[in-house]
Amino acid sequence: xxxxxxxxxxxxxxxxxxxxxxxxxxxxxxxxxxxxxxxxxxxxxxxxxxxxxxxxxxxxxxxxxxxxxxxxxxxxxxxxxxxxxxxxxxxxxxxxxxxxxxxxxxxxxxxxxxxxxxxxxxxxxxxxxxxxxxxxxxxxxxxxxxxxxxxxxxxxxxxxxxxxxxxxxxxxxxxxxxxxxxxxxxxxxxxxxxxxxxxxxxxxxxxxxxxxxxxxxxxxxxxxxxxxxxxxxxxxxxxxxxxxxxxxxxxxxxxxxxxxxxxxxxxxxxxxxxxxxxxxxxxxxxxxxxxxxxxxxxxxxxxxxxx
Amino acid sequence: xxxxxxxxxxxxxxxxxxxxxxxxxxxxxxxxxxxxxxxxxxxxxxxxxxxxxxxxxxxxxxxxxxxxxxxxxxxxxxxxxxxxxxxxxxxxxxxxxxxxxxxxxxxxxxxxxxxxxxxxxxxxxxxxxxxxxxxxxxxxxxxxxxxxxxxxxxxxxxxxxxxxxxxxxxxxxxxxxxxxxxxxxxxxxxxxxxxxxxxxxxxxxxxxxxxxxxxxxxxxxxxxxxxxxxxxxxxxxxxxxxxxxxxxxxxxxxxxxxxxxxxxxxxxxxxxxxxxxxxxxxxxxxxxxxxxxxxxxxxxxxxxxxxxxxxxxxxxxxxxxxxxxxxxxxxxxxxxxxxxxxxxxxxxxxxxxxxxxxxxxxxxxxxxxxxxxxxxxxxxxxxxxxxxxxxxxxxxxxxxxxxxxxxxxxxx
Numbered sequence: 118x119x120x121x122x123x124x125x126x127x128x129x130x131x132x133x134x135x136x137x138x139x140x141x142x143x144x145x146x147x148x149x150x151x152x153x154x155x156x157x158x159x160x161x162x163x164x165x166x167x168x169x170x171x172x173x174x175x176x177x178x179x180x181x182x183x184x185x186x187x188x189x190x191x192x193x194x195x196x197x198x199x200x201x202x203x204x205x206x207x208x209x210x211x212x213x214x215x216x217x218x219x220x221x222x223x224x225x226x227x228x229x230x231x232x233x234x235x236x237x238x239x240x241x242x243x244x245x246x247x248x249x250x251x252x253x254x255x256x257x258x259x260x261x262x263x264x265x266x267x268x269x270x271x272x273x274x275x276x277x278x279x280x281x282x283x284x285x286x287x288x289x290x291x292x293x294x295x296x297x298x299x300x301x302x303x304x305x306x307x308x309x310x311x312x313x314x315x316x317x318x319x320x321x322x323x324x325x326x327x328x329x330x331x332x333x334x335x336x337x338x339x340x341x342x343x344x345x346x347x348x349x350x351x352x353x354x355x356x357x358x359x360x361x362x363x364x365x366x367x368x369x370x371x372x373x374x375x376x377x378x379x380x381x382x383x384x385x386x387x388x389x390x391x392x393x394x395x396x397x398x399x400x401x402x403x404x405x406x407x408x409x410x411x412x413x414x415x416x417x418x419x420x421x422x423x424x
Numbered sequence: 425x426x427x428x429x430x431x432x433x434x435x436x437x438x439x440x441x442x443x444x445x446x447x448x449x450x451x452x453x454x455x456x457x458x459x460x461x462x463x464x465x466x467x468x469x470x471x472x473x474x475x476x477x478x479x480x481x482x483x484x485x486x487x488x489x490x491x492x493x494x495x496x497x498x499x500x501x502x503x504x505x506x507x508x509x510x511x512x513x514x515x516x517x518x519x520x521x522x523x524x525x526x527x528x529x530x531x532x533x534x535x536x537x538x539x540x541x542x543x544x545x546x547x548x549x550x551x552x553x554x555x556x557x558x559x560x561x562x563x564x565x566x567x568x569x570x571x572x573x574x575x576x577x578x579x580x581x582x583x584x585x586x587x588x589x590x591x592x593x594x595x596x597x598x599x600x601x602x603x604x605x606x607x608x609x610x611x612x613x614x615x616x617x618x619x620x621x622x623x624x625x626x627x628x629x630x631x632x633x634x635x636x637x638x639x640x641x642x643x644x645x646x647x648x649x650x651x652x653x654x655x656x657x658x659x660x661x662x663x664x665x666x667x668x669x670x671x672x673x674x675x676x677x678x679x680x681x682x683x684x685x686x687x688x689x690x691x692x693x694x695x696x697x698x699x700x701x702x703x704x705x706x707x708x709x710x711x712x713x714x715x716x717x718x719x720x721x722x723x724x725x726x727x728x729x730x731x732x733x734x735x736x737x738x739x740x741x742x743x744x745x746x747x748x749x750x751x752x753x754x755x756x757x758x759x760x761x762x763x764x765x766x767x768x769x770x771x772x773x774x775x776x777x778x779x780x781x782x783x784x785x786x787x788x789x790x791x792x793x794x795x796x797x798x799x800x801x802x803x804x805x806x807x808x809x810x811x812x813x814x815x816x817x818x819x820x821x822x823x824x825x826x827x828x829x830x831x832x833x834x835x836x
Contacts, residue, residue, distance in 0.1 A: 303536075303538070305534050305535075305536055305538040306538045306539075306540060306541075308494075308499055308532075308534070308538065309532070309534060309538040309539075309540070309551075310551075311499055311526075312497055312499060312526060312530075312531065312532040312609075313526065313527070313531060313532075313551055313552040313555050313599075313603060314523040314524070314525075314526035314527035314552070314555045314556070315523070315555045316523055319555065323540075324540060327542045328540075328541065328542060
């Protein structure tokens, strides 16, 4: 048996990857200018958030975030946040942590801007739903790091590519849980809206979205968690922040730095998770903000209705 | 102009619904369509609901009544046929026109209330006005009024989940009433409530209808409820309307065995009225006639007493054979004419149940209209035989049921 050729097989070579790369290269060349603009926009947005935050004294910012935790949930989250953030400052991870936070915030906002309308469309049209589902599966099950490659090609090393990869990875739950939330709304309640002559947009705004809110917020929570994990991986393509620290620690085998960065990620994750989970589980109109407002503007009438 | 006109409505679920309609029109049976993968929910339903009427569609679950009611306000599109509301074709209406028709003409109360859980009670009640574009102040005022009308004052700012089932349905009713549409659709509106509250709500509905004069299309699977509140009742079975009539018509003259079987358990004494069992008086004496004429008439008809009326047929009183016989020499009825006791003179829509008391006191009950004119009598014996008819149908039912089953079996 000659040994020179590859083993004989009836399956012809199918270089999907090569095809994709060819397509990608063409894509990149054709829309190069566009991607430059997008890249600049993204970098601008992230710096626009990170810079002012970094201009503040770390302790002041930590206290502000702790207050936010208290307002949206309870004093425990406030105290926990303060302790955690002070820990990050102490580990000298404050700057990368804030950069990562900025990246996560922008990625989440973009993912929600794309994902929620897509989820609404999918909930209304079975056709859209059938198309969206496999695409979301593909985006979610593809190993996260693979997304770094096309992104590198389009934006080269830098925070813009990191953001796009993060958005791709974090988008699916926004779409899925928005669709699920809307589909879960009691059919008779939607019928009631129709029966009283509400239009599709009114039904969406006044009935479906408010009732889907807890589920949508669970999606938002997941988007943030996925964005955080991907933002760290994106350190490989120059995403900056804690990802950079982790990558640097790995390449220099610096265990101490690696754990400092890792623990900072954990602290950020817990803070973001608790904060957003509390928004989702809250009954509409019963938040602490409203409670505070009522406490300060209490009149006999509102006191009676609140009791 | 009738409030609702349904013209040959069909709803066939499945891919080729229209073909299913054609086959039904050609005489195909339900089973035949089911074998072809089609589900006929409503078959050739036509009826008219007059303004101010309570029209009840009565049928067991799966008879297609919920689908039918949803075609009236266009929540479901009929496979064939159309619905007119005050002459306007709602089936053909789309988008803006459809929404305008719904806002203006027709509101709905749902079986499971379908309240908006995130809105306060008053904002729920104001919803119809909100879609109509009424300003906030006014719609809250009107919603508050509707809530009061439904006995829900003081709950405005609560969430629906804080209310009991009966109260939640009052909110549902208030929401429909506040919208102030001409027509009210009620889809098994009281079925989810427990029996005592249900009766209470039925009474309230009748009262509200009399006060507000709404046209109501009411769906139920409870025949007693249908008989209690319906001016007319449509009996539905397997998607077809098998009989339309008043409660009495359906009771006394059921269109087929199915209806007969259904009505067998109904308490007739509550449904049948004096008007449905009363007889033409065998003999009536004019007030100007004398004792001799009276005596002769009573002898002829072999009755111990008779009613006396004036020229305009108003009831003047009664005379007895005994007394008249002793005063035959008198010129007129002076001293012989007894006033009819209040109990023994009833209006035509008094239920049979309320006739038993008077019947124990007097051999015949006079039925008089609003102007006091004598329009019929209910002799004691007639009252008893009306009840006996009930027992007869019970007996007659047994072979009928068997028949029905053999027919079904033969078809299958």
